[in-house]
Structures are given as structure tokens and as C-alpha cells.
Amino acid sequence: MEAALLGLCNWSTLGVCAALKLPQISAVLAARSARGLSLPSLLLELAGFLVFLRYQCYYGYPPLTYLEYPILIAQDVILLLCIFHFNGNVKQVTPHIAALVSSWFVLALQKWIIDLAMNLCTFISAASKLAQLQCLWKTRDSGTVSALTWSLSSYTCAILLRFVIMLALNIWVTVTVLRYQKTAIKAE
Incomplete structure (x- = not known):
């Protein structure tokens, strides 16, 4: 049962990622505008995806563990091209793609x-989300930002929520242990 549930989570995440940016x-494309989208956010997200993919390839992980990243990168590159096209800066895409x-x-x-880049990956990803939020707060206009895309992205992260909860609880236990160790030392 556990293996089937894990398989369902893995395949559903892969399926969602395959259509995430669509x-x-x-x-x-429908609005013929990239209003509301943050270019820095997209570039940071692309950098994070690239680092994660490169790390997985560098260390020889099985392709099934990172298959969604080439798909996400391709979708982000298409979105990047759309942003530059609708902002009238198509020629400026070249240095970004080259980088x-x-x-x-x-x-x-x-x-x-590669190890340092991977360690910074969570911060890069968080900075990407903060850049999009900053853009939305600054303009007070969501423009063409897709709530469905962000909802699907939330789903892929929700599967990892278990690890965040376990991290918080492990830290709580550690802090409690350290607190009571100090109390026991003082009592002696």
C-alpha cells in the first residue's frame, strides 16, 4: 500500500510538472502580454531548476528522480521567450540564454x-517566489499571472510538506533536549 501511494505521488507530481507552466x-499568449510576470523571478526559477538538474546528472542519479526538471526548464524557456517578445525586447533574450x-x-x-550551488538552491527558489510577490505587491495587479500554474506548483510542493513538518518537530525535540540538558547540569 505504501509503495503504491508513493508511486502515485511520484507519477502525479511528474504529470503536474509536465503541464505546470502551460x-x-x-x-x-491569449492576452498577448506578460503584464504581472516578474522576469527576475523567472530567471531565478530557471537557475534553480538548472542547478538541480545539473546536480542530479553530475552525481549520476536515476533519470526518473529528476525527469520533471528538463520539462520545467523547457516550459520556462518558452515563457521567457514570450516575456521578451511581448515586452518588445526579443534581442535581450540571447544573453540570458547564453548565461x-x-x-x-x-x-x-x-x-x-556544484555542491555549493545545490546548497543554495532552496534560497534561489525562495528568492524566485519573493521576486514574483514583490512584483505583484508593487504593481497591485496580477496581470496575466496564472493562478492555476501557481496552484499546480503548490501541489508539487505539498508532497514535501511531510519533510518540513518532520524538520520542525526534529528541531523542536533538539531544542527541548538541549534545554533540559542545561537544567540537569545546573541541578548537579
Whole structure:
């Protein structure tokens, strides 16, 4: 039963990731505008996906553990092209794509580079979300931002919620142990 549930979670996440950005791309194309989308957010998200994919490839993980990342990267690149097209800056996409392609090779130059990048991946991902929030707060206009895309993204993260809860509880136990150790030392 447990294996079946895990398999369902894995495959449903992969399925959701395969279509994750499609509502956003569709909204931008339908509106012929990228209003409300944060370019820094998208670039940070692409960087995070790229780091994670490169890390998995570098260390030889099985493709099924990272199969969603090439799909997400492809969707983000399409979205990036849409943003530059509708903002009238198509020529400015070239340096961004060149930087992403170059980083693929730079990440694997030294083991410490890929390891450091992977350690920073959570911060990069969080910065991406904060950049989108900042854009929304600043403009007070969601423009063509797709609520469905963000909801699907939330679903893929919800599966990891168990680990966040366990982390919080483990930290709580650790702090409690340390607190009571100090109390026991003082009592002696």
C-alpha cells in the first residue's frame, strides 16, 4: 500500500510538472502580454531548476528522480521567450540564454561549485517566489499571472510538506533536549 501511494505521488507530481507552466504560457499568449510576470523571478526559477538538474546528472542519479526538471526548464524557456517578445525586447533574450547554457558547464567544473550551488538552491527558489510577490505587491495587479500554474506548483510542493513538518518537530525535540540538558547540569 505504501509503495503504491508513493508511486502515485511520484507519477502525479511528474504529470503536474509536465503541464505546470502551460496555463501560464496560455494566459500570456491569449492576452498577448506578460503584464504581472516578474522576469527576475523567472530567471531565478530557471537557475534553480538548472542547478538541480545539473546536480542530479553530475552525481549520476536515476533519470526518473529528476525527469520533471528538463520539462520545467523547457516550459520556462518558452515563457521567457514570450516575456521578451511581448515586452518588445526579443534581442535581450540571447544573453540570458547564453548565461544559462554557460552555467550548465561552469557548474560541473569543480565538485565544490556544484555542491555549493545545490546548497543554495532552496534560497534561489525562495528568492524566485519573493521576486514574483514583490512584483505583484508593487504593481497591485496580477496581470496575466496564472493562478492555476501557481496552484499546480503548490501541489508539487505539498508532497514535501511531510519533510518540513518532520524538520520542525526534529528541531523542536533538539531544542527541548538541549534545554533540559542545561537544567540537569545546573541541578548537579
